[in-house]
Amino acid sequence: MQRTRFGDMACSIARTLDVIGEPWSPLILRNVMVGIGRFDHLQQSLGISRKVLTERLRWLVDNDVLERRQYSERPPRYEYALTVKGTELCDLLMVMVRWGDRWTAGEAGPPVLYRHHACGEIGYVELHCSVCDRPMDVTGIDILPGPGAAVTT
Amino acid sequence: MQRTRFGDMACSIARTLDVIGEPWSPLILRNVMVGIGRFDHLQQSLGISRKVLTERLRWLVDNDVLERRQYSERPPRYEYALTVKGTELCDLLMVMVRWGDRWTAGEAGPPVLYRHHACGEIGYVELHCSVCDRPMDVTGIDILPGPGAAVTT
DNA sequence: CTTTGTGCGTCTCTTAAGGGAACTTAAGGG
DNA sequence: CCCTTAAGTTCCCTTAAGAGACGCACAAAG
Numbered sequence: 530m531q532r533t534r535f536g537d538m539a540c541s542i543a544r545t546l547d548v549i550g551e552p553w554s555p556l557i558l559r560n561v562m563v564g565i566g567r568f569d570h571l572q573q574s575l576g577i578s579r580k581v582l583t584e585r586l587r588w589l590v591d592n593d594v595l596e597r598r599q600y601s602e603r604p605p606r607y608e609y610a611l612t613v614k615g616t617e618l619c620d621l622l623m624v625m626v627r628w629g630d631r632w633t634a635g636e637a638g639p640p641v642l643y644r645h646h647a648c649g650e651i652g653y654v655e656l657h658c659s660v661c662d663r664p665m666d667v668t669g670i671d672i673l674p675g676p677g678a679a680v681t682t
Numbered sequence: 683m684q685r686t687r688f689g690d691m692a693c694s695i696a697r698t699l700d701v702i703g704e705p706w707s708p709l710i711l712r713n714v715m716v717g718i719g720r721f722d723h724l725q726q727s728l729g730i731s732r733k734v735l736t737e738r739l740r741w742l743v744d745n746d747v748l749e750r751r752q753y754s755e756r757p758p759r760y761e762y763a764l765t766v767k768g769t770e771l772c773d774l775l776m777v778m779v780r781w782g783d784r785w786t787a788g789e790a791g792p793p794v795l796y797r798h799h800a801c802g803e804i805g806y807v808e809l810h811c812s813v814c815d816r817p818m819d820v821t822g823i824d825i826l827p828g829p830g831a832a833v834t835t
Numbered sequence: 836c837t838t839t840g841t842g843c844g845t846c847t848c849t850t851a852a853g854g855g856a857a858c859t860t861a862a863g864g865g
Numbered sequence: 866c867c868c869t870t871a872a873g874t875t876c877c878c879t880t881a882a883g884a885g886a887c888g889c890a891c892a893a894a895g
Binding site for chain 2: 880882883885890891
């Protein structure tokens with residue numbers, strides 16, 4: 530099958546996918562984000578095979594998205610937590626939640642809600658421009674080649 | 683291999699992954715987004731196998747992310763374009779670009795830049811709260827169970 | 836009116852990825 | 866002592882995913 534690796538492509542989307550594109554990885558991240566950081570808890574809550582969970586965790590730790598830290602000396606026990614790099618990946622999850630809520634809505638409504646500390650209200654994420662702070666989406670931008678431009682044909 | 687399907691999970695992230703979580707799907711979406719919508723162009727620009735491209739395109743069309751439209755009567759020729767649902771998925775791609783630029787930077791700098799029509803400047807996307815418009819990330823929210831809450835153990 | 840070329844897919848065959856269960860290590864408890 | 870828990874590791878088996886060859890419709894060229 531030899532899956533094509535995305536890590537070497539001159540594309541930030543491909544390189545991001547290389548880190549968290551594997552099946553299960555975003556869900557592992559989601560669970561760590563909400564405080565499920567131990568091996569068995571992850572395995573049970575996801576219903577993932579232990580083998581795959583081991584692989585994914587190792588990959589995420591090697592890529593500095595998660596860190597493995599010992600929370601008990603004797604017996605030695607470990608849990609996984611977000612690094613700064615991993616914390617910023619959660620932006621991606623929040624955008625996924627938004628899209629999933631909007632377009633693949635279950636009958637029962639959204640499974641999670643976000644309360645924003647700054648305003649105290651239940652809200653969702655929107656994309657804004659880093660320069661002018663106004664809303665920004667793909668229909669309101671020009672896409673230009675940057676310094677590390679890829680060939681797109 | 684019997685990969686676990688994510689589509690039935692009570693989680694918007696899982697359901698979003700069910701739609702665009704397969705390898706290649708986000709890159710196909712990216713290319714359609716920048717105007718590469720024909721089968722052969724997609725195949726060549728991605729270096730994807732034709733079989734996989736066919737499968738992914740059919741899935742994305744069936745899931746209403748892309749539409750297949752005829753641009754020539756004789757001979758019959760088709761191209762793929764974003765639906766509204768697909769256009770909103772591009773938010774996800776823009777967030778990926780942002781993270782990839784920041785954390786997996788190539789030597790040469792970002793391959794693409796966004797010019798925001800509203801302000802005319804080169805910017806990137808940031809997450810803001812839909813209620814108060816101020817920045818919002820995972821460290822500044824409480825995650826609460828919603829009406830369609832899943833069991834997280 | 837056969838040949839060449841293009842656009843879009845299907846077919847076949849291999850391989851590796853995922854699932855699941857058993858095994859391991861290291862300790863604590865009764 | 867044997868059982869339990871946490872955190873993996875190792876094994877085998879199935880299956881489906883991917884690559885690349887092949888097919889086919891149609892048009893223009895010669």
